[in-house]
């Protein structure tokens with residue numbers, strides 16, 4: 069079936085459902101179900117030629133229906149449409165658009181497939197080709213899993229091409245000239261005599277045109293925009309203070325809300341006394357939201373002050389009171405009854421390990437906060453039975469459903485406006501701020517309220533990247549690993565999201581959580597005896613997607629193990645990986661990074677290097693970190709990173725995203741952790757949850773490769789390999805094998 | 819209370835101890851200035867008072883000692899400040915939420931030090947967090963802006 073070994077039956081169910089969907093319903097049927105949400109809002113003489121292209125008398129608007137949280141996706145999505153539509157990026161407006169199942173994300177379906185992304189066999193490729201079928205039925209408009217670009221790559225170019233041909237057909241009818249003799253350029257149809265008819269003048273006629281066939285897409289050699297670095301469409305607004313995030317929404321008569329929930333995460337508020345708070349000047353209301361309160365006041369500061377004046381009686385926590393207790397629960401999950409998946413079982417690990425001199429290790433990764441620079445926020449107004457929400461959400465269709473549920477109204481009565489996001493990293497795929505804003509709005513009929521989480525609330529109430537433990541036993545022989553038995557254990561993210569109302573549809577409990585062993589089971593190493601097991605612990609603190617999700621801990625476990633095995637085998641860690649990797653694009657990124665860092669030449673002075681590889685979100689990525697021992701501590705000097713995205717649509721943005729991903733990984737590896745004492749989180753703000761600062765930022769050198777057959781996204785792949793590369797560098801420097809994150813617990817960083 | 823913000827004077831009837839950050843954002847709808855931490859840890863709220871960078875979350879309304887400039891008052895979209903021009907040329911912003919504060923801090927730095935070294939930049943900018951990891955481009959943009967300002 070594949071060089072990478074056997075897939076378990078349980079894991080296969082997801083893919084079979086996807087494929088069966090295609091057979092039963094057929095491509096035509098599911099296409100016919102797509103709505104075009106723009107049509108409802110059109111005026112006279114305006115046209116929405118596809119769900120992505122709206123043309124009115126005064127301009128062209130491209131819909132870029134993914135959350136812009138910094139990754140530059142609005143610019144890339146607009147480029148896909150503009151390339152085929154024959155408009156320049158400075159001729160269009162962009163808008164996120166309304167929540168709609170038309171903006172389903174097929175890429176995210178692929179993430180759950182039980183095939184390694186390097187497996188190009190018939191079944192995996194068929195399932196990939198059919199991914200949009202289950203996606204359409206779920207109608208799941210989500211930004212996550214680094215999927216936006218590969219989801220949109222064909223679909224949004226096709227939207228541009230369909231709109232272009234529609235406009236040409238309308239122009240041909242008007243001018244009485246065959247379509248074949250017309251061309252398009254700069255937002256206009258050009259007649260053979262050079263006369264230009266702007267698209268904006270053709271909108272009304274184009275709306276009546278029905279194209280017989282979907283036009284062909286242009287080959288890469290003909291691209292004008294794609295493949296070249298573009299100025300971000302939001303860069304001027306973001307450099308002048310004019311960019312609007314949810315917390316910047318201001319409406320006439322607006323009041324301001326601040327939130328406090330239980331310090332025991334997810335716990336109930338048994339009772340509270342708000343009399344002192346209500347007596348404070350500028351305070352309007354104290355609203356019970358079940359697990360806490362929102363104070364509504366004339367300004368956010370007054371609301372925050374009043375939160376301290378409320379007397380709360382919180383129900384006790386239902387989880388262990390301190391961090392050690394949480395790790396005990398996770399450690400106890402390494403047993404057959406709690407096996408979540410065993411997606412790889414090559415050779416015979418038990419036999420190979422029996423009686424051999426095994427190397428063993430246990431690694432630990434803490435809870436992590438997203439700590440987006442903009443704390444969670446949402447604006448809401450309930451008026452005459454209609455609820456309007458403004459939020460920086462990664463999932464607008466689910467947000468609409470959850471707002472409706474929270475307000476007790478029909479979802480048709482809910483409008484969601486997706487603003488820019490002041491950072492997302494997975495946190496804004498959660499629905500809490502939307503649910504709470506909706507509840508507040510129902511209590512404040514007719515008054516718009518901006519809800520802001522105080523930073524302390526944002527930091528200390530989760531949800532978090534789950535804490536996790538990785539364990540391995542391995543044997544090396546003749547300079548290479550002969551047997552590897554590696555396992556990971558953590559609470560289930562998917563179960564948590566489902567319970568909190570963030571899933572598109574209920575997630576069956578019998579399915580494994582594909583995030584749990586993500587980037588552990590599907591690494592492209594050929595090892596004769598190789599077993600990867602995921603164990604699901606009991607639920608602990610609310611667990612959520614955190615940039616690179618399961619890969620954020622599993623790559624640390626796996627790649628530090630590989631470094632240990634290289635040491636044991638007496639092999640260079642780059643050479644050993646090159647010898648084991650069976651996938652050519654993956655080998656190429658490793659060779660590239662070794663070349664960039666001049667790996668063959670020993671670092672000078674008190675410097676040392678470490679290397680790591682990760683295949684995550686379909687992107688093979690290799691990193692080398694160089695550190696220096698100084699009198700004030702370890703300084704990270706340089707990071708080299710090479711990644712293969714298949715097709716590089718915007719090189720400068722890919723560079724930015726790799727730098728961003730590496731910085732995020734470095735920040736966590738050096739100093740981030742969420743801990744508990746007496747049931748409450750110890751960290752509350754940036755003074756005790758230290759994130760990377762300018763003085764710690766290394767030089768980061770990037771290289772993008774295009775050897776792999778599928779286009780892939782770059783928002784997350786930069787993150788996973790950083791922590792293991794840094795830990796491996798510290799081993800090279802000090803001989804100390806650090807197995808607990810953050811590394812700053814064990815060594816001093818300058 | 820009288821306050822001059824971006825060249826416009828405002829008469830305000832607000833509590834003396836209300837932080838300038840919230841006066842700007844919630845009372846005056848000047849939202850380019852951002853809330854990130856409220857405790858002088860992130861720099862998202864950085865504005866100028868009499869041309870000097872301050873954390874507006876730490877300045878009580880009654881203590882504002884001069885004219886306030888926010889990112890909105892730094893320049894006009896038609897005639898950007900050299901620091902903003904450099905920020906755009908280097909495509910610094912990602913989510914962008916920290917960038918008002920970063921730019922206001924960088925303008926202050928270049929006002930005091932027309933040719934900052936990397937160490938000077940570290941010292942001046944380490945109070946401004948960026949969760950998106952735009953630090954290398956901020957550094958490059960500050961060097962570019964310094965050059966541009968020296969040449970004018």
Ligand code: FES
Pocket residue numbers: 852853854855856857858859860861862863864873874875876
């Ligand atoms: S909000 Fe003032 S420094 Fe963070």
Ligand code: FES
Pocket residue numbers: 138441490491911912913914915916917947948949950951952
């Ligand atoms: S650009 Fe997102 S926090 Fe700096």
